[in-house]
Amino acid sequence: MMSQLKKRIEETAAALKAKVATRPVAGIILGTGLGGLAKDIVLEATIPYEEIPYFPASTVESHAGKLLFGTLSGKPVVAMQGRFHFYEGYSPEQITFPVRVMRALGAGILVVSNASGGLNPLFKSGDIMAVTDHINLLGQNPLIGENDDRLGPRFPDMFECYDRKLLSLAEKAALEEGITLVRGVYAAVTGPNLETAAEYRFLSIIGADAVGMSTVPEVLVARHSGLRVLGFSLITDMGLPETLKPTRIEEVLAIAAEAEPRLRRLITRVAEKLP
DSSP states (O other), X not given: OOOHHHHHHHXXXXXXXXXXOOOOSEEEEEOTTOGGGGGGSEEEEEEEGGGSTTOOOOOOTTOOOEEEEEEETTEEEEEEESOOOGGGTOOHHHHHHHHHHHHHHTOOEEEEEEEEEEOOTTOOTTOEEEEEEEEEOSSOOTTOSOOXXXXXXXXXXXXXXXXXXXXXXXXHHHHHHTOOEEEXXXXXXXXXXXXXXXXXXXXXXXXXXXXESSSHHHHHHHHHHTOEEEEEEEEEEEOOGGGOOOOOHHHHHHHHHXXXXXXXXXXXHHHHHOO
């Protein structure tokens, strides 16, 4: 018997296939302030989330809430212009449903981006961090509950959760573009508040280089589904306890906007190199 989740995935994928010819090799999740990559995609179709079966609607001002189909550097892609977060009140299944649909549409790679607070004292605001690993501090996991073996294994392995070959490809692309790319571990918390000085200190002690409020649920489902993952985190502010100062969302968005062209160039070059 088909699970309700698989049924919804197949219904959504069928509805999208009826509207667009693009069969993506990669899915892309555009994070805070990074929606401008849409300008680099040669679009076949732009579909608002509210027109897609079972898709929730993004409530965050900086997230457009559209699914984009087209080509990037000649490669067929599907891109989420706006994602979903726990702090908006969505369930783990809702947050990760689009990743399941991307897989059903044919994507074999997920490129995910986010904005984050830097914890590594060697980083600075505006840096682009290639995610090498993550720490799940959300207290939730989208894989909890009944498992449909047709969607992925009951106990998915997180070895090389972030694909080393894709990471190497990204570093080569950054070198060619003259873009500084740092490496680090991303910690996910629920938000929506930013962290206290004590929490920043704790996160640093346990091995995190950056902290944010997204990405990990989507990556867990991507790996469960067999997608290879490449992650980028844009450091928009620094969470160093000794020099901590107030952070305003306007400043975060401004830093993201300033760094966006570099990340756009990097992802575009990475797409060019995808098999």
